[in-house]
Amino acid sequence: MRNKKWLLLIASLIVVMFLAACSGSDSSDTDSGEEESNETDSSSGDEESERAASSADNVNKEGFPIVKEEIDLTFFTGKYEPNLDDYEETLVFKTYAEQTGVNVTFDEVPFGTLTEKRNLALASGEYSDVFYSARIPAADLYTYGQQGIFVPLNDLIDEYAPNLKAVMEKHPDIKKGLTMPDGNIYSVPSYYSPEFLPMLIGKPIWVKDSWLEQLDMEEPKTIDDFYAYLKAVSETDLNGNGENDEIPFSASNVNQIVNSIKGAWGLGTRGVGHTYVDIDPETDELRFTRTDDKYKEMLEFVNKLYTEGLIDQEIFTMDDSKLNAKGSQGVLGTAIVPNPETVFTDQDDYIGLGSLEGPHGDNLYSHVKTPLVHVGAFAITDKNEHPEATLRWIDHFFSDEGAAFQFMGIEGETYEVTEDGEFEFFEEITNNPDGLTFDQALTPYVTWMGGSYPGYVQEKYFKGSESLPSAIEVGEKVAPNAPEEIWNGFNYTDDELDFKQTTGADLHTYIGEMEAGFISGDISFSEWDNYVEQVKEMGQDEYLEVEKAAYERYQES
Known part of the structure; x- marks a missing residue:
């Protein structure tokens, strides 16, 4: 079916090119050429209208199947590396294709190369019907939306997405952010869901409880306690193998470490959705954090951990797969992951930390994500001939039934509902007989592991690592010291976007390179004042003004 559509499209393009060549072949016949051009445009518009009408006519407004005649779609798809390839063969999407009549081919791109390949696809024009789980930034949505590459959904949501519309009405911040x-x-x-705090935390700091017991240490409550624990891990053969192979602290990248501990210096007062600005609690004004004196102190602490060997020395080349492999070897004293129970093999002796009090008495848990965690999780492109059916396809996952299906699979095959209404995976998933981790056992059935998927996450239907008792306990610890307000992303005007994508991008690159140097020790902190001056010269004040303007609109909307 898809080959036939391509042949028809190519034939149409040839006809259009032929007519355009004819209209421009005789420059002296201006009036005639204009008339032919107008007739061609009118004909093209009529064809487009007919195609749109045909697309809408093929859609059933309610129930399954979604379409009267089957359709084929291709999705550019961001992929968490440990998930299986060929998403269309997983239980959920194979079943959904049978239910809906919408046959989706998922072209998976690992998250590690996602940004590069997404940008290349958009720039080259070689993109799919849909960008799925593709982490499209708001700036790109706006830029390519204005160019007509992304389809406006306002009217389509009103007519074809009742579930999404209901969720947006329940949570007005969604519409504000979109x-x-x-x-x-x-x-x-x-x-x-804002009520699901463990999900907003996402990746807590987990410490190995059995090692705390061996060391006769209490759970760290301050940044000094935490340092003492890491130091003890580095000096003790806690796994008893006679080797000095314990790694005190690891994560999939160094930014996760920074964002997880900076609250101990009172930074990140509006969560991790904005990593360059927050609200200064002393002045109640917007501040640029990355040149703040407290930020320097925090970086000095991270540098101390790294140079003393307390942070994994491969932190600058780490990824999720490497981290999970190390964790499964039982050598990590501390890890920033969704939950060791689900991503490490046979490692269920970790506890999650709450906030850590810092050297100035700050006690903020800053690593709380925005509820609107990915604005651009799903976008329909102008190449999609079936936008109505496509939106209906994704809208189902914003219903209760669809959420249970997306996150749990099929009742009786992957999960059961208990007498008290709780959703529970079967034991072959939670306690796999082949020794698979929870995430590994789920891969034949669902694809949400690793995040970034479009959908509505509620504790009732989401039984991932964030719903386990150990994660719920972390949420309870964090709640008293979580940020008082969590910001969603700001949206920017054309002029502001131009600044962010030029001067702002240069600032981000410079800051990132310098911070990596400070942490690794390649750049001395004696260069800090020069660094601050350079950031100011590169446009820090203008950057802050742009953020202030966007923040004021955000407050008013």
Whole structure:
């Protein structure tokens, strides 16, 4: 079916090119050429209208199947590396294709190369019907939406997405975050219920409880306690193998470490959705954090951990797969992961930490994500001939039934509902007889592991690592010291976007390179003042003004 569509499209393009060549072949016949051009445009518009009408006519407004005649779609798909390839062969999507009549081919791109390949696809024009789980930034949604590459969804949501519309009405911040400065919505989000705090935390700091007991140490409550624990791990053969192979602290990248501990210096007062600005609690004004004196102190602490060998020395080349492999070897004293129980093999002796009090008495748990965690989780492109059916396809996952299906699979095959209404995976998933981790056991059935998926995450239907008792306990620890307000992303005007994508991008690159140097020790902290001066010269004040303007609109919307 898809080959036939391509042949028809190619034939149409040849006809259009032939007519355009004819209209421009005789420059002296200006009037005639204009008339032919107008007739061609009118004909093209009529064909487009007919195609749109045909697409809409093929859609059933309610129930399954979604379409009267089967359709084929291709999704550019962000992929968590440990998931299986060929998403269309997993239980959920194979079943969904049978239910809906919508046959999706998922072209998976690992998250590690996602940004590069997504940008290349958009720039080259070689993109799919849909960008799925593709982490499209708001700036790109706006830029390519104005160019017509992403389809405006406002009217389509009203007519074809009742479940998404209901969730947006329940949580008004969704619409505020999705609506671009031109008034259009170009995407469907990944949204975490604000009541589900363990999900907003995402990746706590986990410490090995059995090692705390061996060391006769209490759970760290301050940044000094935490340092003492890491130091003790580095000096003790806690796994008893006679080797000095214990790694005190690891994560999939160094930024996770920074964002997880900076609250001990009172930084990140509005969560991790904005890593360059927050609200200064002393002045109640917007501040640029990355040149703040407290930020320097925090970086000095991370540098101390790294140079003393307390942070994994491979931290600058780490990824999720490497981290999970190390964790499964039982050598990690501390790890920043969703939950060791689900990503490490036979490692269920970790506890999650709450906030850590810092040297100035700050006690903030800053690593709390925005509920609108991915604005651009799902976007329909202008190459999609079936936008109505496509939106209906994703809308199902914003219903209760669809959420249970997306996250749990099929009742009786992957999970059961208990007498008290709780959803529980079967034991072959939670306690796999072949020794697979929870995430590994789930891969034949679902694809949400690793995040970034479009959908509505609620504790009732989401039984991932964030729903385990150990994660719920972390949420309870964090709650008293979580940020008082969590910001969603700001949306920017054309001029602001231009600044962010030029001067702002240069600032981000410079800051990232310098911070890596400070942490690794390649750059001495004696260069800090020069670094601050350079950031100011590169446009820190203008950057802050742009953020202030966007923040004021955010407050007013």
